[in-house]
Amino acid sequence: MPDGRETPASRNRPGTGAFRQAPLRPPQTVMRLARMGAFHQSRLSFMRVLLRRLKAEGWVVDRPVFDINESGVGVATYRARGPQATYTLVAFAHQLDDDQRSDRVIAEAWDATFTLCDGEVDRAQIDRLAGNVPKQEAGRISENELVLSRANKSVRLFSHVVDSLAAGDQPNPEMIESVGYLFRTTAVYGAGKFGAADRAQWSTRPEFTGSFQPEMLAVWLIRAFSIDIVEHAARMKSPATAVAMDPDIRRRLGIGNSTGLGMAPFLINHPRLINSWIAARETALARVRAVPAATPSQIEMFRQLVRRAARNANDWHVADERQAGRVERLRADFDWIMARADLLSPEDELPWDALYRAGEAALSLEGQEALVSLMFEPHAELVDGLAACMHAEEDVAHRIDGAVRAGDVLAALESQYDWTDGIDYDSPDAQARVWYVSEEKLEPRLGERHEEPLEPYEQPLCPGRDAVRMRRDLAGFDPADSLGAFLLRHPEHRHMARRLQIVGNIEFGEIRDNTIGAGMIPIDLLRCKLSFFGATKFDPRSDRWLRITMYQGAPFPDELATLDPDDLVYPPLEEAVATR
Amino acid sequence: MSWSLGETAALALKAARGAGLSWGLAEEAAGAVFWLHQRGLPGVSALCGYLDACGHDRPGEEALCPLVLGTALSDGTHPVPDTVGDQLDLGPVRSPLLLLPFLATIPPGTVWVVAPGLGDNTPDEWHSGWLRGSAPCQLRRGTNSQIDPGRAGQTRLPDHFACCIDRLTVYAHRTYAPATSQSRLAGAGAGLTDND
Numbered sequence: 001m002p003d004g005r006e007t008p009a010s011r012n013r014p015g016t017g018a019f020r021q022a023p024l025r026p027p028q029t030v031m032r033l034a035r036m037g038a039f040h041q042s043r044l045s046f047m048r049v050l051l052r053r054l055k056a057e058g059w060v061v062d063r064p065v066f067d068i069n070e071s072g073v074g075v076a077t078y079r080a081r082g083p084q085a086t087y088t089l090v091a092f093a094h095q096l097d098d099d100q101r102s103d104r105v106i107a108e109a110w111d112a113t114f115t116l117c118d119g120e121v122d123r124a125q126i127d128r129l130a131g132n133v134p135k136q137e138a139g140r141i142s143e144n145e146l147v148l149s150r151a152n153k154s155v156r157l158f159s160h161v162v163d164s165l166a167a168g169d170q171p172n173p174e175m176i177e178s179v180g181y182l183f184r185t186t187a188v189y190g191a192g193k194f195g196a197a198d199r200a201q202w203s204t205r206p207e208f209t210g211s212f213q214p215e216m217l218a219v220w221l222i223r224a225f226s227i228d229i230v231e232h233a234a235r236m237k238s239p240a241t242a243v244a245m246d247p248d249i250r251r252r253l254g255i256g257n258s259t260g261l262g263m264a265p266f267l268i269n270h271p272r273l274i275n276s277w278i279a280a281r282e283t284a285l286a287r288v289r290a291v292p293a294a295t296p297s298q299i300e301m302f303r304q305l306v307r308r309a310a311r312n313a314n315d316w317h318v319a320d321e322r323q324a325g326r327v328e329r330l331r332a333d334f335d336w337i338m339a340r341a342d343l344l345s346p347e348d349e350l351p352w353d354a355l356y357r358a359g360e361a362a363l364s365l366e367g368q369e370a371l372v373s374l375m376f377e378p379h380a381e382l383v384d385g386l387a388a389c390m391h392a393e394e395d396v397a398h399r400i401d402g403a404v405r406a407g408d409v410l411a412a413l414e415s416q417y418d419w420t421d422g423i424d425y426d427s428p429d430a431q432a433r434v435w436y437v438s439e440e441k442l443e444p445r446l447g448e449r450h451e452e453p454l455e456p457y458e459q460p461l462c463p464g465r466d467a468v469r470m471r472r473d474l475a476g477f478d479p480a481d482s483l484g485a486f487l488l489r490h491p492e493h494r495h496m497a498r499r500l501q502i503v504g505n506i507e508f509g510e511i512r513d514n515t516i517g518a519g520m521i522p523i524d525l526l527r528c529k530l531s532f533f534g535a536t537k538f539d540p541r542s543d544r545w546l547r548i549t550m551y552q553g554a555p556f557p558d559e560l561a562t563l564d565p566d567d568l569v570y571p572p573l574e575e576a577v578a579t580r
Numbered sequence: 581m582s583w584s585l586g587e588t589a590a591l592a593l594k595a596a597r598g599a600g601l602s603w604g605l606a607e608e609a610a611g612a613v614f615w616l617h618q619r620g621l622p623g624v625s626a627l628c629g630y631l632d633a634c635g636h637d638r639p640g641e642e643a644l645c646p647l648v649l650g651t652a653l654s655d656g657t658h659p660v661p662d663t664v665g666d667q668l669d670l671g672p673v674r675s676p677l678l679l680l681p682f683l684a685t686i687p688p689g690t691v692w693v694v695a696p697g698l699g700d701n702t703p704d705e706w707h708s709g710w711l712r713g714s715a716p717c718q719l720r721r722g723t724n725s726q727i728d729p730g731r732a733g734q735t736r737l738p739d740h741f742a743c744c745i746d747r748l749t750v751y752a753h754r755t756y757a758p759a760t761s762q763s764r765l766a767g768a769g770a771g772l773t774d775n776d
Contacts, residue, residue, distance in 0.1 A: 192586030397611025402655025494604020
């Protein structure tokens with residue numbers, strides 16, 4: 001019997017294991033920005049993968065240091081101990097004037113700064129970190145640290161919670177729900193940034209199998225800190241009357257995050273990694289669609305979770321007009337899904353495939369992708385093992401096979417990038433945008449090509465256009481000659497030649513849309529990545545930045561042994577809370 | 581203080597691009613720097629040396645770009661000696677240390693680059709001419725790898741490369757676009773209060 005674990009042969013190559021599966025959805029369907037921008041969290045999301053592992057392995061978290069003064073300034077450490085390793089979050093709490101509180105990457109001060117350390121920390125390490133971590137990008141960390149991060153308070157909610165707890169009361173659940181977090185991170189840097197350990201130094205550790213696991217661990221521990229610091233502030237304010245937060249209210253507090261364009265190029269720059277994520281998700285869907293019949297308990301679980309997810313959609317309020325319309329439609333989609341779920345029967349043949357196909361015809365993209373995520377829920381044994389495939393080794397400079405014939409390269413370009421045939425890159429709209437790095441923020445930004453002098457600074461984040469350019473030059477080149485010879489004459493196509501050889505061997509490495517077109521919506525790129533993280537409550541603040549919530553509803557370290565993190569992703573039905 | 585090899589390679593990419601190389605060649609530069617430092621060899625010094633000299637050849641003293649030559653070698657468009665003991669003159673090559681990563685990609689990894697004018701090229705005593713300036717070089721087919729594969733275990737760039745990091749940062753800076761009033765308004769969170 002398959003047990004959900006991937007066999008070595010299928011590792012990092014979903015779809016070749018012992019499971020029956022339907023055909024994968026083709027990249028032409030999946031790798032479109034509109035659909036990727038409608039993805040939802042799922043059992044394969046990295047936060048859920050982390051908490052499942054921590055729970056299964058009995059990880060224990062304690063707080064060896066809590067040296068925070070009455071003004072809320074100081075340092076605390078959170079030590080997570082598993083069967084083979086220990087990691088420690090060092091948290092520095094600062095005093096920040098309101099006029100300095102900026103989520104933008106150019107900020108120079110924050111309410112709190114963090115680093116996740118490899119192993120235990122001693123006083124000397126804390127002292128070294130105290131001279132660097134509060135400076136963030138202007139400081140340096142070392143190979144003993146894995147993650148660097150910072151966060152700002154939601155002042156309104158923080159004050160409310162402090163006042164309530166200090167007076168011996170619990171905070172207002174409606175206010176908790178409407179904000180969703182006490183702190184929001186404005187950056188979570190890992191994998192070698194600012195001196196941190198390179199991914200290669202820890203990627204083979206079992207607890208970090210998959211993607212972004214150190215970052216997810218850091219954020220989960222930051223969430224624990226956010227509660228400790230607010231309860232500490234309440235105690236300092238009124239030691240005689242202060243109370244701790246009720247665990248059920250506390251659990252509705254996640255960690256917020258503000259994310260802008262800095263994250264957007266990631267999906268384009270890491271085709272192998274993105275392929276591994278999407279391929280795992282699509283394989284999970286294909287497996288579920290191939291399930292011959294649903295059991296009564298699976299049907300019941302699905303019905304329950306659809307109702308709870310629908311509640312999430314009801315609580316999802318955004319000011320952004322486009323997203324508000326999509327959420328409105330999603331609510332209607334949930335009515336449809338609930339009605340269909342009620343019709344599911346153990347007698348049905350291929351029930352999930354039938355449900356998916358009906359959904360494909362009836363639902364918006366938001367609804368279809370929400371349905372996909374929900375269909376994973378009753379199928380842990382088919383889905384969860386795929387998380388181990390969600391990583392990729394990416395060379396700094398993948399070696400180009402220069403011996404391949406130019407004619408074959410042209411044919412490969414024509415077939416891999418056939419989706420560019422419908423785009424006229426000579427028209428101003430098709431190249432309206434320029435990805436560049438701003439001198440002021442040292443972060444990727446998106447500008448208007450025809451209105452700003454940005455073209456000389458263009459980053460290579462437009463594979464469609466570059467493929468078309470390379471095709472034009474290849475068409476005039478001797479097809480019998482080698483790619484190496486072509487690149488000697490045209491070194492400007494070298495990055496595209498490399499990319500073609502990378503994406504030519506994988507199915508889901510390339511976004512099949514114009515990433516520099518006038519109609520491109522950058523937050524679609526952000527949403528896709530954040531859904532894989534496990535974020536919820538996507539709240540676009542413009543077409544190029546958004547706020548999200550992480551770990552809302554998830555167990556805290558002291559609850560991990562007794563609560564099911566997968567179940568808690570969806571809000572409980574009995575606590576219908578109106579918001580805003 | 582030390583640097584991760586990942587951030588070093590990311591800086592090398594930007595520096596090479598900032599110095600005017602195509603994106604594809606800049607990727608090769610980053611890959612070469614990463615490969616060299618994994619083996620404890622001074623890749624950032626060689627890249628700095630090359631970028632500083634690039635385009636400043638005096639008439640009659642032109643030298644080959646190690647990245648263009650290196651990619652031609654790894655792409656298979658430049659000949660290499662086929663049999664052990666054979667050699668091939670390359671002429672003057674700028675910062676020839678940067679050729680090593682490309683030669684290592686040619687199966688079975690036994691093509692060496694030697695620079696007779698720079699004396700012995702034992703792996704730990706590279707004459708500065710391997711990093712800066714140019715020297716007449718030859719390719720030779722050996723019986724083993726020029727750089728012992730067992731060296732590839734370094735994970736950090738030691739802090740004595742701080743000068744090179746600073747220099748590469750200057751080149752990298754050329755890839756950054758000056759802010760405009762329009763770009764300031766379009767950035768994440770622009771114009772909104774973050775005190776919620």
